[in-house]
Amino acid sequence: MKFDTPAGTNPIDAMKVIGQAVDRVDGKLKTTGQAPYAYEHGEVPAKPAYGYVIGAGIAKGRIASFHAEEARRMPGVLAIVSAENAQPLGKGNMNTAKLLGGPNVDHYHQALAVVVAESFEQARSAANAVRITYDRAQGRFDLAKAKPGAQPLTGNDADTHTGDFAGAFAAAPVQLDQTYTTPDQNHAMMEPFATIAWWEGDALSVWTSNQMIAWNKRELATTLQMPPEKVHVRSPFIGGGFGGKLFLRADAVMAALGAKACGRPVKIAMPRPLMLNNATHRPATIQRIRLGATKDGKLTAIGHESWSGDLPGGGPESATQQTKLLYAGANRLTALRLAELDLPEANAMRAPGEAPGLMALEIAIDEMAEKLAMDPVKFRVLNDTQVDPENPKRPFSQRNFVRCLEDGAARFGWNRRNAKPAQVREGRWLIGMGVAAAFRNNLNMTSAARVRLAGDGTVTVETDMTDIGTGSYTIIAQTAAEMMGLPVEKVRVKLGDSSFPVSAGSGGQWGANSATSGVYAACAKLRDMAAQRLGMDPAAVQFVDGEVRAGNRSAALAEAAKSGELVAEETMQWGDLGKKFQQSTFGAHFVEAAVDSYTGETRVRRMLAVCAAGRILNPKTARSQVIGAMTMGVGGALMEELAVDKRFGFFVNHDLAGYEVPVHADIPHQEVVFLDEADDKVSPMKAKGVGELGLCGVGAAVANAVYNATGVRVRDYPITLDKYLAKLPAIA
Amino acid sequence: MKAFTYERAKTPAAAAAAVAANKGAKFIAGGTNLLDLMKLEIETPTHLVDVQDLGLDRIEATKEGGLRIGTLVSNTALAADSRVRKDYGVLTRAIVAGASGQLRNKATTGGNLLQRTRCPYFYDTNQACNKRKPGSGCAAIGGFSRPLGVIGTSDACIATHPSDMAIALRVLDAAVETVDASGKTRSVPIGEFHRLPGDTPHLENVLQPGELITAVTLPKPLGGRHFYHKVRDRASYAFALVSVAAVLNEDGSGRVAFGGVAPKPWRVEAADAQLRNGAAATAKTAFAEARPTHENAFKVTLAERTLAALIAENQA
Ligand SMILES: Cc1cc2nc3c(=O)[nH]c(=O)nc-3n(C[C@H](O)[C@H](O)[C@H](O)COP(=O)(O)OP(=O)(O)OC[C@H]3O[C@@H](n4cnc5c(N)ncnc54)[C@H](O)[C@@H]3O)c2cc1C
Numbered sequence A: 001m002k003f004d005t006p007a008g009t010n011p012i013d014a015m016k017v018i019g020q021a022v023d024r025v026d027g028k029l030k031t032t033g034q035a036p037y038a039y040e041h042g043e044v045p046a047k048p049a050y051g052y053v054i055g056a057g058i059a060k061g062r063i064a065s066f067h068a069e070e071a072r073r074m075p076g077v078l079a080i081v082s083a084e085n086a087q088p089l090g091k092g093n094m095n096t097a098k099l100l101g102g103p104n105v106d107h108y109h110q111a112l113a114v115v116v117a118e119s120f121e122q123a124r125s126a127a128n129a130v131r132i133t134y135d136r137a138q139g140r141f142d143l144a145k146a147k148p149g150a151q152p153l154t155g156n157d158a159d160t161h162t163g164d165f166a167g168a169f170a171a172a173p174v175q176l177d178q179t180y181t182t183p184d185q186n187h188a189m190m191e192p193f194a195t196i197a198w199w200e201g202d203a204l205s206v207w208t209s210n211q212m213i214a215w216n217k218r219e220l221a222t223t224l225q226m227p228p229e230k231v232h233v234r235s236p237f238i239g240g241g242f243g244g245k246l247f248l249r250a251d252a253v254m255a256a257l258g259a260k261a262c263g264r265p266v267k268i269a270m271p272r273p274l275m276l277n278n279a280t281h282r283p284a285t286i287q288r289i290r291l292g293a294t295k296d297g298k299l300t301a302i303g304h305e306s307w308s309g310d311l312p313g314g315g316p317e318s319a320t321q322q323t324k325l326l327y328a329g330a331n332r333l334t335a336l337r338l339a340e341l342d343l344p345e346a347n348a349m350r351a352p353g354e355a356p357g358l359m360a361l362e363i364a365i366d367e368m369a370e371k372l373a374m375d376p377v378k379f380r381v382l383n384d385t386q387v388d389p390e391n392p393k394r395p396f397s398q399r400n401f402v403r404c405l406e407d408g409a410a411r412f413g414w415n416r417r418n419a420k421p422a423q424v425r426e427g428r429w430l431i432g433m434g435v436a437a438a439f440r441n442n443l444n445m446t447s448a449a450r451v452r453l454a455g456d457g458t459v460t461v462e463t464d465m466t467d468i469g470t471g472s473y474t475i476i477a478q479t480a481a482e483m484m485g486l487p488v489e490k491v492r493v494k495l496g497d498s499s500f501p502v503s504a505g506s507g508g509q510w511g512a513n514s515a516t517s518g519v520y521a522a523c524a525k526l527r528d529m530a531a532q533r534l535g536m537d538p539a540a541v542q543f544v545d546g547e548v549r550a551g552n553r554s555a556a557l558a559e560a561a562k563s564g565e566l567v568a569e570e571t572m573q574w575g576d577l578g579k580k581f582q583q584s585t586f587g588a589h590f591v592e593a594a595v596d597s598y599t600g601e602t603r604v605r606r607m608l609a610v611c612a613a614g615r616i617l618n619p620k621t622a623r624s625q626v627i628g629a630m631t632m633g634v635g636g637a638l639m640e641e642l643a644v645d646k647r648f649g650f651f652v653n654h655d656l657a658g659y660e661v662p663v664h665a666d667i668p669h670q671e672v673v674f675l676d677e678a679d680d681k682v683s684p685m686k687a688k689g690v691g692e693l694g695l696c697g698v699g700a701a702v703a704n705a706v707y708n709a710t711g712v713r714v715r716d717y718p719i720t721l722d723k724y725l726a727k728l729p730a731i732a
Numbered sequence B: 001m002k003a004f005t006y007e008r009a010k011t012p013a014a015a016a017a018a019v020a021a022n023k024g025a026k027f028i029a030g031g032t033n034l035l036d037l038m039k040l041e042i043e044t045p046t047h048l049v050d051v052q053d054l055g056l057d058r059i060e061a062t063k064e065g066g067l068r069i070g071t072l073v074s075n076t077a078l079a080a081d082s083r084v085r086k087d088y089g090v091l092t093r094a095i096v097a098g099a100s101g102q103l104r105n106k107a108t109t110g111g112n113l114l115q116r117t118r119c120p121y122f123y124d125t126n127q128a129c130n131k132r133k134p135g136s137g138c139a140a141i142g143g144f145s146r147p148l149g150v151i152g153t154s155d156a157c158i159a160t161h162p163s164d165m166a167i168a169l170r171v172l173d174a175a176v177e178t179v180d181a182s183g184k185t186r187s188v189p190i191g192e193f194h195r196l197p198g199d200t201p202h203l204e205n206v207l208q209p210g211e212l213i214t215a216v217t218l219p220k221p222l223g224g225r226h227f228y229h230k231v232r233d234r235a236s237y238a239f240a241l242v243s244v245a246a247v248l249n250e251d252g253s254g255r256v257a258f259g260g261v262a263p264k265p266w267r268v269e270a271a272d273a274q275l276r277n278g279a280a281a282t283a284k285t286a287f288a289e290a291r292p293t294h295e296n297a298f299k300v301t302l303a304e305r306t307l308a309a310l311i312a313e314n315q316a
């Protein structure tokens, strides 16, 4: 099925199941410990041995000597695989650094070997007995130092120029020119990278934890230099990924190599202290923002430049992406620059580009509003656009940004905010409010599904879509239930298996809309097949309450499969509506923060997000996405930072004691409001994503609230107390 | 983790003798610190002597009018004890500001005093660390030093002692009771229990090999108002950037000790005498010899401001 014209009325519009706050269909499995995660699967042909990965002890250089003799003799040790004795390996397109290093070392904690033993403890102990010496090479670890040599990019990341930015900025009566920095961040998902791998002849099977099954299958095949048909990837439950599990990682490759070496299944879970440097992270950025405005608050010039770094061959953090589209203004400039660094691999993390980009842009907008003596909500409303500002012939498919701001302001009591900072006190506490825009594009990805109607009237959906904690199982069940006129209980959903049709996977907040659209397409086909079996006109049938009805005829849906299961498989493909219309999601974040006037400790006291993201498929799971994202945003604003050792080239705080994310005590009541929307230009589901939208802008809303509370503007995330303590109002 | 043997001692002296007799032996109490370090092979004992059967899990009144806290009293039980809450509030507050409920259930009094630093380089065996491997150097100096010490540090080590409980014990002038392999007991004032690093940062306290902590004693109640304020980057479940334990009287006099700043609970008696002159004067004396790095100089300001908050609260 191809979606190339706006959706008319379709069965989803009935919204009997879709749009309802259905409980997670997999909730009970998870809360009772019965949902097996990658490391826990019992469905393995033999008792697995345990693998323990050894990471490089330097950031850049070469292995000078590798002594595994002692380790090999240790109790229980079955195999030690390193580049010396591993088969030749390829490198997947989506990996920048090799997943097995040696003799060259490309980054700290790059996997150099795996030790396989009968028990986990034996493997770990032997891994510690492997002695590796290195010849260190000079590395580049400091973004600020590398910045002058950073290079421009091409394609989607090329510079953009609209109108005459330089002239308009120079001529603008009110100007802002500031630099903001965001740090390296880690996904810090709960479940570590984990895989159980085994071989049957030349065929490889893995239970793993991965967001993108088809990518993982292809990349495993490329890396192991084998045909993809021989790779079977399964990842039915995933304990969070946030983009960290989009790509093939060392756990899967090393488990496969270990399993081959010892002729048994091998399981590996990456130890947390190894994960933060071994795997990918969101890279730090340095962002310069220049804004020009008229005295009455119209933006005339918007310039956003961003510098980030990555290993040679890597990519930039596209932090200027959203600036192309968020506000009106005739003269515009965006530019990305990429420096080569020898830190661990930079790559996607939840809302890549937008998250750090909006952390900067939405402080700049707050600063500009202050210069103009305008309310920051009003300033944003005034500069709204209904068309792509770089290409005014191209409208947004739907854009209710202004309503998000205005509804939010009313609900939050924004009118109680004192525009002058550091004025509101409650005892020791300085109180402030902040607002920021949330903005993230909608992306659609080709997505296929297979649906089966059984003789008992139940429907089974099979697709390689993943549920990384988002609720995919549930919204897919709801989609099939709505399409087939069934209650959710009559639908079974099977996900995360590379033997199923290839879906969009989970990433870029494209999963919900794309994957349910794929299921929609397969169900549409199944409806036709059922109608035909029942001798009804497919164009005239309705599927309601477990029945198929046409005119005054009706039959139980189960009837259609009496003489044999009906199986329909279909792929949703996308036409050019995404080109004709800018498809995006919008929101506004409101935050109230209190800062201890003595110690500088910040406590977020209230949070509100108002989101406009098309049809909300399930308000319960969608809300969970947004409150989780808001929590992550508080972390980004106030505490999350991978501390770079610029001498030795690694993230020093490489465990969850050192890399702090919010705990319950940091998070106040969170309110989420979804505007009642349905966007007919994005898909038959009329839905868009919310998972990344929820994060976009949160950091800046917190930052703006802290500024409003204290009068100290911090442009360097995270906003930890050491950065403003000495500038707080004097204490008694 | 290296393979090790394990025994459960029956008496304090037997436990001490078992550890003294074996160079690779260590005591294990709650295990919340030691086991983590063993998994990372930062500690590599070959033999563990478990002290949980020694009957040292009671809190008793002393004839001096104070309390004797058995080394195996859990952090949870100690914080919840009604006598402690009434007369030694600073101790309860300090304990509950640390770790998490689950950890405090397992963590013991003696183990808490002996927990090792949270310097991130100490935890990474690829990095030079004089505390972990004497003579190897200190990777933290010149590196990521934001969480590390500002005073009492040396050119060999700038790590802090991470305990919250110990800061309160210092302000209360507690003492540590021990027994050695020969059955000899002694009592060490808490201020003399932990050592400054000098050029031997791996030696963190005055215990001799095999010497077992049996109890911590508290002198008779001090009165005054008890405060513990722990400042960190998130609201809970993190080690202190700075913490301040104070017992303040109505007239503004009192005592103060600082955590998160030094290799041991930081108390300077001459600074106590400045309390009536305010936080600035007190901190000036307490931190006169501070040698912060550019990343952690804020801790000195933070210590002063946090103390100011407590003084203001005492006056309110
Ligand atoms: C995630 C996490 C967060 C934490 N957060 C905090 C915090 O915020 N604040 C804080 O103060 N602490 C914190 N802690 C540390 C915690 O308080 C300590 O781990 C605990 O107090 C140690 O006690 P234990 O009985 O488990 O000691 P063990 O781990 O059993 O032993 C620690 C050391 O003491 C020795 N030892 C134990 N008993 C005796 C004895 N009787 N005589 C001689 N030697 C002995 C052992 O040989 C070992 O060297 C945290 C710990 C973790 C894991």
Ligand code: SF4
Residues within 6 Å of the ligand: B117, B119, B120, B121, B122, B128, B129, B130, B131, B132, B137, B138, B139, B140, B141, B148, B156, B157, B158, B159, B201
């Ligand atoms: S500060 Fe101390 S604990 Fe940290 S690396 Fe240096 S010597 Fe080791």
